[in-house]
Amino acid sequence: MKNNYLLALLSAFLLWLAWPPIPYSSPLLFIAFIPLLLAIERIINDNKLEKKGRKVYLTAGVTALIWNTASIYWVYNSIASIMPWYIAFLISLIPFCLGASLMALAFRLYYQLRKKYSLAWSLLGLTGFWITYEYLHQSWDLAFPWMTLGNGFANFHQLIQWYEYTGVYGGSFWILTINFLLFYWYTHRKSAKLWLKIVTISWVILPIGYSILRYTNYEEAVNPAQIVVVQPNIDPYGKFGGISPNEQLQTLMRLSKSVAKSNTEFFIWPETAISSSSYIDEEVYRDADSYKQVLTFLEDYKNGNVLSGIESVRFYKDQETPTARPIEGRYVDAFNAAVLIDDSSILQFYHKSKLVPGVEQTPFGSALSFIAPLFKAFGGTTGGYGKQSEPSVFYARSGIGAAPVICYESIWGNYVADYVAQGAQFIAIITNDGWWGNTSGKDQHLQYARLRAIETRRWVARSANTGISATINQRGDIIQQTTWWNEAALAQEINLNEHITPYTKVGDITAFAGLFIAFITLLSLLLKRNTDTQKPDIKKV
Template sequence: MKRIHRLALSIGTGLLLSLAWLGFPGWIVFVALLPLFLVENYFVENKEEFRSVSFFGHAFLAMFVWNITTTWWIVHATAVGAAMAIITNSFLMSLVWWLGHLARRSFKSNLGYIAFAVFWISFEFFHFRWDIEWPWLQLGNGFANNVKMIQWYEFTGAFGGTLWVLFMNILLFSLLVQYSKGIRTRVTLFSTLFYLLLFIVPVLVSKRMYKSYVEKVDPKQITIVQPNVDPYSESFDIRAEDTKKQNFLRLAASASDRNTDFIVGPETVFENPSYWDESKLETNRFLNDMKQFIHQYKHAEMLFGVSSYKIYSNPDEVTTTARTNNDMTYDRFNTALFVDRQNEVQIYHKSKLVVGVEKMPFMKYLGFISDVVLDIGGTTGSLGRQKDASLFTSSDGTKLAPVICYESVFGEYLTHYVQQGAELIFIITNDGWWKNTPGYKQHMSFARLRAIETRRSIARSANTGISCFINQRGDVEQATGWWVEAAISGKLNKNSSMTFYAKHGDYIARVALFMSVLFILLMIVRRFTEEQKKSAPIRFV
């Protein structure tokens, strides 16, 4: 195989993977890995001629094309952050492919492909949990706009989709290799039948689940506000904040009535943190105006986002993200506030922060350069965060999950709300940073996965769109347009039942992580054994 052909195939995998994130049917990912598998197989068959590292460059090219084609829009928020995210993620993905390639060189049977699959799932699991989280391109996310195919995510989560994609690609490639060599055996026939069943059965089961799923009728009427404030040109002085408040309340009033239970606003309705000292919320005039507004309605309570700060008077409470200014030590937060009928205010601080935009990774070790981190609000330094998910409780006892922006990409994180009793999920976000690109569409589509995984209805308020309601089957209802002022009203049913995934989380990934350790140990043992055989002296009889 010529080098130009290998490069073309590598690019082909990157482009095919991108299509599902760009609005094309998700089933395309079932063939997306085939070109790169063909390149990888060429290096395995010619391993005496090529070192294993020869494949790494081809894998990097494929992963780089996938990353840049689907997530280039990060550049609108931070060019440096975009470059770091795309290059780092491509490099890490390439390492997984290279490790799988080593396994293929080590194992003669299809065990090498199984090793690659568990390595990849372990990588995705790891990418949810370290300090540079970026699970945007989890393979299971590729079906976010094809919810009728993946209703069984309530049992497996998105990792079930990742496993499905990997097995479909591996089986199909193995079959193509056999057919290309003229192999026609019972095993080949059985493998072909198994491949077809692996595609058809999950789809048929999902469609049946979709048609038969009936929500328990327990409605709450919700108003969602989309203020449409341009994050790149907005002002932050007192007059600008007043204008934003007035526009928000005007839109909320246009869609609310005496039956409204909740009014939901987006992330950072109020962006200037200097007006939101958490120790003085009872005298905050913006908040008091919000309280007065909801009392025009019989049942209404309100959830919205602000940038806030908290002062530390006790040195023992100071965190690694705290900053000091004029002898005042404090943390800044991306905050969700909930105002109930008794004028009580509940607070939630965003936990899953965006790397390079809201936080400096590995702050414990790199805190000395934290000032290079650019926060979306225009100041430097990492934001503070809340360690665990927590709920808001309405006056009638309804349990609400406040999910801020990036957190909606983390499936298992949302199960923590459900395990605490969340009956509805409210996602508040500001996707205006990505402008009119695939980014805001991808972000909204991931919320559909969370609805299926937890079987929780979702109200999504986005500053510039897409705001919408999402039912427990993942259907999007009343989606607003992009970059327009809007307010919509609708009913969502509460649900208190637990899905298998909500109970057990990413169990598929944990099994894969355990298997990965075993495979790596086996590879080390085999390599050590081979080296011993090579160095053993020749004995003559």
């Protein structure tokens, strides 16, 4: 049994080593699950063991928990900076353990198939179970798709240019099936057919070969626009007392002017860059001093637009939304929002939709409302932020469409693709990664932005308050990037794009294929009543 846990630890180590931000190690994902599968096969073959299903779950759980924790340890780091270590540890267990539990459940269901069916059918079912877990973990109130397997190639993007067809779920499917083909080949090494070897080798080489050709030959259509990305480097914890909103605004304008050209069309400022010591009411924001200062700043730029994060509110007479809270005889919604300001009287607002569980919204609404005050200190609200149900594009007067993607939202490929389907010609990611400190979290978040560029074939302009700001072209190459904990501004000529990729058109169809596989294999398990009608293809390994 100890050897089985050693194999589980080896899988965890390979998965961690292959994960961003470690460069060019992603191909290790092709073999990372094989030690774990060997351990599970040994459990199945050990006639002395009892409660094998639980042992399979625990063994897979060891791999998943260690891989998760080693890759997203920065979650604890961010919470421990504002809370006692023991509270931070308890809260951190939620993302550490929840994803790991779902991963282990996929292997537990695989074991149920393995008892009654062949290895090939069981591995097919495991593919569906895993992708179902990933899809669930991007869809429910505790959504955290950070560890979706397809994200693992963010640091070796030359190999996954075909994400413009499948998105990251295509990467998950690819990684899983290569592991399973190699494992099947190994367990049947004495009887493996030539066709199996050809299929396995082709399944590795052909997508890589196509991707390298696509990467080498891809040419952007020339449709230039000048942008400026600003990184003000304001301590997110000191922001609520160490620097005034006006000082922050002055810093943003000073940095913007330092690199701007007369034909700059977009100035992109980070998440919550525009704030106030009191409420910023969207209905009367034109009367605010910060708005007037931005208009004065734009006088030197004929076609200039400021796309910025903003902390805003809306007031209602009645409780028009579930998140609206009573205040002074009215109801109010607070938003983590974005705003587009130009020299006209038109203001465009976007309200962040993909909210961070706990920090920005209370998961499952009223059922867990009692824990809401616990998260107030972590930059959130006790009632949760308001949000809108779908993305919306900011349009400049020149007709340029920009996708205002706020922080956490950039992890959802399908959500960002919805902006592009609505007409966005480039992607503006505004974020504040300074909460996490100088950890790998900020680097992973930057690398994941490359995937959005490839899926949609759009330039990405990334403005991070104290993270890493960058510009990324349509192939996923980082053209410019800032350093950690430094004031900076980047001027970049980008190419706008109006072409719609297959992924933008069809979305996460690969995930739906995984859901279908999971359904069919589970159905077969439920319908199979006589376990002796077919002996499982179990081999000693």
